[in-house]
Amino acid sequence: MSEIIKTALITGGSKGIGYGVAEALIKDGIRVAVTSRTQASADEAASELNKIKADYAIGIASDVRDLSSQEKAVQTILSNWGRLDYVIANAGVGHFAPIQILTSEQWQETVDINLTGTFNSIKASYESLKETQGYFITISSLAGTNFFAAGGAYNASKFGVVGFSQAIMMDLRKDGIKVTTIMPGSVATYFNGHTPSEKDAWKIQPEDIGQMVSDLIKMPARTLPSKIEVRPSMPA
Numbered sequence: 001m002s003e004i005i006k007t008a009l010i011t012g013g014s015k016g017i018g019y020g021v022a023e024a025l026i027k028d029g030i031r032v033a034v035t036s037r038t039q040a041s042a043d044e045a046a047s048e049l050n051k052i053k054a055d056y057a058i059g060i061a062s063d064v065r066d067l068s069s070q071e072k073a074v075q076t077i078l079s080n081w082g083r084l085d086y087v088i089a090n091a092g093v094g095h096f097a098p099i100q101i102l103t104s105e106q107w108q109e110t111v112d113i114n115l116t117g118t119f120n121s122i123k124a125s126y127e128s129l130k131e132t133q134g135y136f137i138t139i140s141s142l143a144g145t146n147f148f149a150a151g152g153a154y155n156a157s158k159f160g161v162v163g164f165s166q167a168i169m170m171d172l173r174k175d176g177i178k179v180t181t182i183m184p185g186s187v188a189t190y191f192n193g194h195t196p197s198e199k200d201a202w203k204i205q206p207e208d209i210g211q212m213v214s215d216l217i218k219m220p221a222r223t224l225p226s227k228i229e230v231r232p233s234m235p236a
Contacts, residue, residue, distance in 0.1 A: 008033070009033050009077055010025075012035065014059070018088070020208070023052065027052060032058075033060050042061055042062075064089075064091045070120045073124070087122070089136070089137070089139065102153055107153045110156075111156065115160040141183055142231060143159075184204055187205070188200035203232055212230065
């Protein structure tokens, strides 16, 4: 009998947290499909990941705002590898401005990517995860329980992701699908136009979230950490 190699879909996986998760899972012997809105960035990330383990990564152009685009991503994984075991709904965007300045376009993009994108990710992958008794992990934020000035759009979207994740956790466990939401604080990523540097050494690193996802999927089937808050141990 041939060895079963499990697979994962990571939205927004070309850099930052998504890429850190992809690295961790490949090191665990899991094939990964990383998505980005452009094929070039997805392919570039997959090329780097394949240096860890050859032919274990593919890049897929996909926009989480579009359900059909997510469905095509899932179908690509099934066509290549025949199964889907893990989905990490990581794609996200942040527009930070007081309500007096926040535009309707910024509001809509934030909600569409962060919240509706999470909805589309599970709708597209549900049947496949049900078949493999898989795991759906959402990347929310501490902003999902802690509000702040100029965070109207981002807070609302991440509050939504936390609530949505906890509700579908109760729906999907009946089908043998686990759901966890991870809520990081400050992470050293390219989020919102930031370029990581040595000044970010105090922050959570993408590989730290990767380690957390790796640990989660190794938990005994009977145990489900459904919501995890994680923050820098010593803020600057």
